[in-house]
Each structure stands twice: as structure tokens, then as C-alpha cells.
Amino acid sequence: MNMQNLKNRIYSGDNMVSLSDVRYLPRWVVLAIDVMILMTAVSGSFYLLEKLHVHSSEAVPNYTKYLLILVVNTIYMYIFKTYSGIIRHSTFIDLFKIMLANVLTGITLGILNIITFVITGNKLFLPTFLFIYFTISVTLLFMFRLFVKEFFHFARELRRTSLKKRILVLGIDEQAIAVARALLDNPSLPYHVAGFLTQRTDSKSAKLLGRPIYNRKKLESNTKDKLDADGILIIEEMMTKEEMNHWVNLFLEKDLEVFKSPPVQKLRDDIRSSIKNLQIEDLLNRKPIKIENEEVKRRHYDKAVLVTGGAGSIGSEIVRQVAIFNPSLIVVLDQAETPLYEVELEMREKYPHIRFKFVLADISNRHRIEPLFKKYRFSMVYHAAAYKHVPLVEENPHEGILVNTFGTKNIAALSSLYKVNRFVMVSTDKAVNPTNVMGASKRAAELLVQALQDVEGNTTKFITTRFGNVLGSNGSVIPHFKKQIEKGGPITITHPEIVRFFMTIPEACELVLQAGTMGSGGEIFVFDMGEPVKILDLARRMIKLSGLEPDVDIKIIYTGLRPGEKLFEELLSDGAKTLPTPHEKIMISKDPHMEFCDIETLVNRITKAALRRDKLEVVTLLKIIVPEFKSNNSVYETLDK
Structure with a gap:
């Protein structure tokens, strides 16, 4: 902003002028200030000589000497353009020009002094005066520029610091x-x-x-x-x-x-x-499991691998981790088109040397899935495809059965038929003493997979991994709370006493990969999840980490338990025993088994009921397959009577 614009703003009533708005002073103003400094230097020099009782020739009046000094010095300042730079951005060159102008002023005055002495026999100036004037003028001109430079620097830093x-x-x-x-x-x-x-x-x-x-x-x-x-x-x-x-x-x-x-x-x-x-994730994270990389690598290097649900939170991370071990092929299967496409773009960019096949398919359609097993002859199958949202599956139990139970039967049976080396299923803590259809459908899948292990002629090692909530997964509580906080609230919690276990997506997938190398078949691996987290405390900390105050800036409201939801999740069933593994954070749960013929008969019956969309019959049969399944806060509670 130039001085005219600054004046216009002030006179228009806009008197809020920032120092950063003042770009530079006009050159004539800088020159005028410099001349005033020179006048001060001349006056100061005469004053010092007077105090020192040093008297110069009085043949020439002092005002003439005064004027002569100012004219000569101003001419040299004009020649060297000492006033042309922006003062707060002064450099060594600007200071050098001032020095040069004043040195030449001193030399010129000295020559005039000699000429006057030769002609008249009198000196205009004493050498002492010229030295004092040079010292004072240069010092004051330097200090003026240094002061302006430091003042603007201080003002700028003060303004920055305040922000x-x-x-x-x-x-x-x-x-x-x-x-x-x-x-x-x-x-x-x-x-x-x-x-x-x-x-x-x-x-x-x-x-x-x-x-x-x-x-x-x-x-x-x-x-x-x-x-x-x-x-x-x-x-x-x-x-x-x-x-x-x-x-x-x-x-x-x-x-x-x-x-x-x-x-x-x-x-x-x-x-x-x-x-x-x-982030709240930084506080919930624990030291991750240490993977035995050589064993995991041996199981995947130059092998064909199938990942179902490969576009989901867990499945896509399994794909990322498996790709590190240079398999010969990774088939990524999912029925969600857009997420599958996004995973494809990511994988092809990050791992261009890995051969991928991205398949859009439903695991409940065996005729669509079997050709993949026949063509690619998988060595490892990671089964992460599932419907996981408790209220939606509670409302649509037939869909939950078709994917979570019947879909698992398809993938597991094909794995056994085509001699897959290892089948690793991703399960959930909601399968333990389930109170909802989703958890019960996953428990039925666990029973089916375990039963397949003992079928005559089977060579596939069937392994199940079971863990709690995953931080940052699609639809999980933390991303949900973040969105609610960003919108200004309120945060909705179903019950003030509800608690959950948490782990990170990488941790979960490391467990899955490690289990694939540890298991000998038929095991359910559970992870030491640490202490459960109270969801209300989680919400309050998330609000505070956002720089806001709970119940002041962001309200917390309770909506009541959803159908099938329970206050506490468990990792082990009531009758289960645990066995240790080489990893202190991983245990084997010894859950009750079923004979394959029994579970297969029941799964076939419940699948037919699901295809008829008979919700009551689906849930009734599910309670036969999973006797510990007791509905909670659900319309299916009447079936427990």
C-alpha cells in the first residue's frame, strides 16, 4: 500500500492499519529524513568542538559551512541513490553506498578546505571537525536503517506470535x-x-x-x-x-x-x-505383535493367494501386507464395486510388480466362485468377507446368513475340495455368547469351519482368528464420532456404560497372517486385547483432543441400546479353555465342536429359509445351531422363551 492509499483508508474511516500493509515510504521522504540526520550530525559536530574549546576560522560564517556540508553530502547521496532502497530490507550494499557517499563528502570538503587555505590563508574546516562529522553522520544513518529494520522485524514477529x-x-x-x-x-x-x-x-x-x-x-x-x-x-x-x-x-x-x-x-x-x-488412536494403540517374517514370507512367496472381502478395512490391509512377500498372484474378491475399484487403483500403483486379479462377486454364489479355485489353485485363502453391522443384520437376518454362514461354507468347502494349503477366517468377538444375529451367524461359520477340519480326506488347515473392534474401520465408532464432532455435535452413544475392546487394523491383519503360519488346523486364535475401553470416556477424550469441551461445545446424548447390542463383548465363550502359543498376546480358544454332518444339515436348512426370506425360521434355526445365542433388545427375544 502506498502513502496515498494509506491516507485514503484513514480518511475513509478505516483506521485499522497493519504494519504489514505499509509497503514502503516514498523516496523523497527517505531523502528528507536522511538530510535531517545530516543536519543533526553537523549541529552535533559543532557542539562537540565548542565543548572541547576547539575554534575554527571565523572568516567564513558557520551557517555557510553548515549549508556547504549539507549540499555536498546530499549531492553524493543523490548520486549513489542511498534513499532508493526499502529501508526495512536494507542490505550490506545499502550500507556500503552510505559509507561511500560520506567518504566522498569528506574528501570533497577536504579538497575545498585546501583550496580555500591556498587562496585565503584560512581553513574552512578543521580536520577534527570533518572526522567527527563523518563518524556521527555515518553512525546515525546506519542506526536509522537498523532501527527501522529491527522495528519491522519485531512488529512482524509480534504479529506472527500473537496468531x-x-x-x-x-x-x-x-x-x-x-x-x-x-x-x-x-x-x-x-x-x-x-x-x-x-x-x-x-x-x-x-x-x-x-x-x-x-x-x-x-x-x-x-x-x-x-x-x-x-x-x-x-x-x-x-x-x-x-x-x-x-x-x-x-x-x-x-x-x-x-x-x-x-x-x-x-x-x-x-x-x-x-x-x-x-488422535484417539494414538492413545489406544499398543505395541504391535512382532511377526516372524521369515515364516510368513515362506507361506506367501511365489504363492497364489485369495482374499475375500478384499475391499473392506481388514481385507484390504491383508492384501497390502501379503503383497510385501511377493506372491505369484493375489486375487482380491468383493461384491462392493466402488471400494474394490479404489483398492485396485491403490494396489496397482504401490505394487506394480505384483500380479493382481480383482473380482467382483458374491461369495454366496458358488457357481461364480468355483472357477476361480479351479483356475488359480490357491495356496492361501484369507476369508474376510462378511456383513458386520449389528442393527442391519438384525433387521435382515436372511442376508446375514447367506453371506456370513452360507458364503463361508462355499469358500471353506471349495478350499478343501481344491486342496488349498491354509484357510484363515476372520471372525469377531461378537460370536462369543452372541446376543445378535450377526454374532450368531459368525459363530455358525466358526463351527462349520472347525468341523470341516475333521472331514475324511481333507488336507486344508482351517484356522479362525477372533478379535474385537478395529480402529478406523468402515462404519466403526471412532470415524463416526469424528464426523459428529466436525459437524458440531451431538455425539450419540447408545448407553453410558457400554464398553468395547479395540485394536488397530495393522495389528488385526498381523494376527491373521501370523495365525496362518502358526495353526495346525481347527484352532480359534484369540488376541489379548488389553483392557476394554468405555465408549463414553472415548467420546469425551475425542472431544477434548479436538480442543472442545464435552457437554458445552459438543453435547453427548444417549439413544438406547440397539437391537442385538450388549454392554460388554467377550473373546472367550463360557465353556472355553485357552492354550498358550509362542506369542504371549495370542491364545488358542478351545471351543465346543460339532460334527460336520450335523452342522452341514443345519446350515442347509437355514440357507433354504434365508432364500425364502423367512426371518423367524432363520433366527429359530440359528438358535439351534448356536444354543448360547440369546437375543437382547430384539424382536427375536420371544424365540428364547
């Missing part, structure tokens, strides 16, 4: 200091490092990078305003999940935002995108 989030960096070790220094070296970032936070108590008076160090007691005994901080930055991989949860609970109590940063070695060039808000 930035003031954060405390958790930790005082080398990693924390390195990340803090990276933030300080990038003034364009929206974060201002206000200090450091540590568990130690011996750093009260010490400072790091010029910033204070606070200990935990200081944080506990002060409010957010007294600390003058908006948030905390946590360096990932520097603490256990237990320690992180311990700290985060305190931060959320103090209404502080929580940010996370990778270690400085992993900071990308774009630091802005490397620093993110801490």
Missing part, C-alpha cells in the same frame, strides 16, 4: 530440543515454542533455547492462562502408551491441546504437515 499457538515441548532430552529448534528455525509455522515440560524437578531455574522449563507440579498447580500456553507437543516414539496416557489425561484436564511430532530424524521437509493433533 500462533503457544506450545510447551514435552521433554528436555536431545530429541525434544532438536524438534523445538526446528520449530524456532521455521518462523512461518503456526507454533511458538513457549517452553519445555519435564517430569524432573531439578530444572526450575534452568532454560533451554532461551525458554523456561516447567515441571509436572508446575503444570498441575497452575491454570492454562497462568502457564500462557495453548497446547503441548509430544515427540512420538519417546514414551510408552501408558506414559502417554498418563500425561495426556493431565493435559486434557488443563484444557490444553495436544500435538504430536515424529522424532527429528523423521521430520519431513514440510514440517507443518509433520506436526498433527494427537
Whole structure:
């Protein structure tokens, strides 16, 4: 903005003018200021000589000398255009031009001094005067430019800092200091490092990078305003999940935002995108299972692999992990067209060297599926295709049976018929003491798969994996809560006491792959899911991590348990025993078995009922197959009487 526009804004009533709006002063204004500085330098020089009792010749009046100095110096300043640069962006070249103009002024005045002395016998100026004038004028011109430059820098930083989030960096070790220094070296970032936070108590008076160090007691005994901080930055991989949860609970109590940063070695060039808000997943994650990569690789390298439900959350991650081991072929099967296409685009881009086949098909259609087994002769089958949403399957039990039970029968029977080496089924904790059709249909599938293991002539190893809710999966609670928070609420929870187990998608798939190498056939592998999480606590923490206040900014309302939903999920049935495995987090559940002829007869009957869309008969037969299935909050409760 030039001065005219600035004047127009002021006179129009817009008096909110930012320093960043003032682009530059007109050149004549800069020259006028410089001349005023020269006048000050001349006056100061005469004053100093007078105080030192040094008197020059009075043959020439002082005002003539005064005017002569200003004219000569101004001419040289004009010649070298010392006023043409933008002052707040002054460089060494600008300072050099000032020096040159003043040196030549001194030389010119010295020559005039000599000429005057030769002609009249009197000196215009004493050498002492010229030296003092040169020193004062150059110093003042330098200081003027330095002051303007620093003033604008300070104002700009002050403005930036006021718009930035003031954060405390958790930790005082080398990693924390390195990340803090990276933030300080990038003034364009929206974060201002206000200090450091540590568990130690011996750093009260010490400072790091010029910033204070606070200990935990200081944080506990002060409010957010007294600390003058908006948030905390946590360096990932520097603490256990237990320690992180311990700290985060305190931060959320103090209404502080929580940010996370990778270690400085992993900071990308774009630091802005490397620093993110801490997510609830970061607090729920545990140390993942360590896969025996050599064994897993041996089972997949140069082998043909089928993944059903390969476009879903679990199935697509299985595809990603299997692709790492360079199989000869991965057939990805799903009946969801758009998700399957998206997975195809991703896989062909990430793994161009792997041979893929993407098949759009329904696993309940055996005539569509069997040609795949006949053509590709799979070595491994990962069966992740299933309907999983409890209320929808409760409303449509016939569809749940056709996919979850009959579809599993198709894939498992074909695996046995075509001598697949290993069949690994993805099950759910909802299959344990089920209270809904979805869980019962998966338990029926478990019984069928286990029974197939003992059929005469079978060589396929049938393995089942059972785990709880998966973080970030399609339709799961955390993405649902995130959307509700983004919309401003409310968050809907079915019951204040409802709890669930959680694990990450990679963890779940590592379990599936590991189980495929560990099992000898007929096992149900269960994963130590840790402590269950109360959904209400989960919602409250998610709201706080978003920088909002539960029940103030985001309301929480209770909608009541949905049909078939229960408060607590289980991983083991009441009569099940567990056996250990080489992995302390993986156990084998010894659940009751059924003979194949018995389960096959019942599955054939329930499939016929499902094809007739006879909901009551479907659920009645399902309760015969799974005696522990007791409906909860459902229209099918009458069948239990």
C-alpha cells in the first residue's frame, strides 16, 4: 500500500492499519529524513568542538559551512541513490553506498578546505571537525536503517506470535530440543515454542533455547492462562502408551491441546504437515505383535493367494501386507464395486510388480466362485468377507446368513475340495455368547469351519482368528464420532456404560497372517486385547483432543441400546479353555465342536429359509445351531422363551 492509499483508508474511516500493509515510504521522504540526520550530525559536530574549546576560522560564517556540508553530502547521496532502497530490507550494499557517499563528502570538503587555505590563508574546516562529522553522520544513518529494520522485524514477529499457538515441548532430552529448534528455525509455522515440560524437578531455574522449563507440579498447580500456553507437543516414539496416557489425561484436564511430532530424524521437509493433533488412536494403540517374517514370507512367496472381502478395512490391509512377500498372484474378491475399484487403483500403483486379479462377486454364489479355485489353485485363502453391522443384520437376518454362514461354507468347502494349503477366517468377538444375529451367524461359520477340519480326506488347515473392534474401520465408532464432532455435535452413544475392546487394523491383519503360519488346523486364535475401553470416556477424550469441551461445545446424548447390542463383548465363550502359543498376546480358544454332518444339515436348512426370506425360521434355526445365542433388545427375544 502506498502513502496515498494509506491516507485514503484513514480518511475513509478505516483506521485499522497493519504494519504489514505499509509497503514502503516514498523516496523523497527517505531523502528528507536522511538530510535531517545530516543536519543533526553537523549541529552535533559543532557542539562537540565548542565543548572541547576547539575554534575554527571565523572568516567564513558557520551557517555557510553548515549549508556547504549539507549540499555536498546530499549531492553524493543523490548520486549513489542511498534513499532508493526499502529501508526495512536494507542490505550490506545499502550500507556500503552510505559509507561511500560520506567518504566522498569528506574528501570533497577536504579538497575545498585546501583550496580555500591556498587562496585565503584560512581553513574552512578543521580536520577534527570533518572526522567527527563523518563518524556521527555515518553512525546515525546506519542506526536509522537498523532501527527501522529491527522495528519491522519485531512488529512482524509480534504479529506472527500473537496468531500462533503457544506450545510447551514435552521433554528436555536431545530429541525434544532438536524438534523445538526446528520449530524456532521455521518462523512461518503456526507454533511458538513457549517452553519445555519435564517430569524432573531439578530444572526450575534452568532454560533451554532461551525458554523456561516447567515441571509436572508446575503444570498441575497452575491454570492454562497462568502457564500462557495453548497446547503441548509430544515427540512420538519417546514414551510408552501408558506414559502417554498418563500425561495426556493431565493435559486434557488443563484444557490444553495436544500435538504430536515424529522424532527429528523423521521430520519431513514440510514440517507443518509433520506436526498433527494427537488422535484417539494414538492413545489406544499398543505395541504391535512382532511377526516372524521369515515364516510368513515362506507361506506367501511365489504363492497364489485369495482374499475375500478384499475391499473392506481388514481385507484390504491383508492384501497390502501379503503383497510385501511377493506372491505369484493375489486375487482380491468383493461384491462392493466402488471400494474394490479404489483398492485396485491403490494396489496397482504401490505394487506394480505384483500380479493382481480383482473380482467382483458374491461369495454366496458358488457357481461364480468355483472357477476361480479351479483356475488359480490357491495356496492361501484369507476369508474376510462378511456383513458386520449389528442393527442391519438384525433387521435382515436372511442376508446375514447367506453371506456370513452360507458364503463361508462355499469358500471353506471349495478350499478343501481344491486342496488349498491354509484357510484363515476372520471372525469377531461378537460370536462369543452372541446376543445378535450377526454374532450368531459368525459363530455358525466358526463351527462349520472347525468341523470341516475333521472331514475324511481333507488336507486344508482351517484356522479362525477372533478379535474385537478395529480402529478406523468402515462404519466403526471412532470415524463416526469424528464426523459428529466436525459437524458440531451431538455425539450419540447408545448407553453410558457400554464398553468395547479395540485394536488397530495393522495389528488385526498381523494376527491373521501370523495365525496362518502358526495353526495346525481347527484352532480359534484369540488376541489379548488389553483392557476394554468405555465408549463414553472415548467420546469425551475425542472431544477434548479436538480442543472442545464435552457437554458445552459438543453435547453427548444417549439413544438406547440397539437391537442385538450388549454392554460388554467377550473373546472367550463360557465353556472355553485357552492354550498358550509362542506369542504371549495370542491364545488358542478351545471351543465346543460339532460334527460336520450335523452342522452341514443345519446350515442347509437355514440357507433354504434365508432364500425364502423367512426371518423367524432363520433366527429359530440359528438358535439351534448356536444354543448360547440369546437375543437382547430384539424382536427375536420371544424365540428364547
